[in-house]
Amino acid sequence: MASIEVGGKSIEVDEEGYLVDRSEWTSEIGAHMAELDNCELTDAHMEVINFLREYYEEYQIAPAVRVLTKAIGKKLGKDKGNSKYLYELFPYGPAKQACKYAGLPKPTGCV
Template sequence: MGIVINGTTIETDENGYLVNLEDWTEEIAGQLAEGEEIEMSDEHWSLVKFLRNYYDEYQIAPAVKVLTKAIAAEKGMDKKEASEFLYGLFPKGPALQACKVAGLPKPTGCV
C-alpha cells in the first residue's frame, strides 16, 4: 500500500499511516490530509508541527487527553473548548487523524 508523490510511491500500512517516519514531508502531509477529506489551514499545520515535536521529544504520539491538555494550555481554553477545537480540525479523531497527517504512528492507548 502507499501514496504516490511525484512518481514515487511512499509506503503506508493498511490504515494509511506512513511505514517510514523519515518519508514525511509537508507535501505528503497534504496528500494524507486530502485522503482524510481535510483541507489544511494554519491551525491544522500548527497542530501537525506540535505532534511532530512531541514525537521527536518523547518517541510516542500523545494520547488525546495529553493533546487536549496541551492545546488548552497553549490557547488559553478549558479542556472542553480545546476538545471541540481539535475535533473541529480533525473530526474523525484528533489523535488518530492528526497523527496520520503528521506522519506519525497510529497512537495507542487512550485515543
C-alpha cells in the first residue's frame, strides 16, 4: 500500500491516491493531494469539497458527476451547479478528482 507524507505523518492511500481511512482526512491532506496533481485549492474548490463531504455523510455514497452537478445546483445555485464550472475547478473529472481531495472513495462508475 502506498502512502503520502503530510505534516510529518504518513497517510495510507490506495494505488490511485485515494485515502484508505477517510477518518484521517484534514483540509491539509486534501491540499497536499491537490499539490501532487499540480492543483492549488481555492475557496471555490473547498466549497465543492465540503459539499461532497456533507453529501457523503448523509447518503454514504460518493455521487457520480451528474448527481453531483444537480445536487450542487440545488444547494449552491445554478451558476455552480453546472458541468462547465465544475470541470474548470476539477479538470480531471469533478466527481473523481474532488472526491479524492475530499478524502472520499472514488465514485461508482468513474474510470
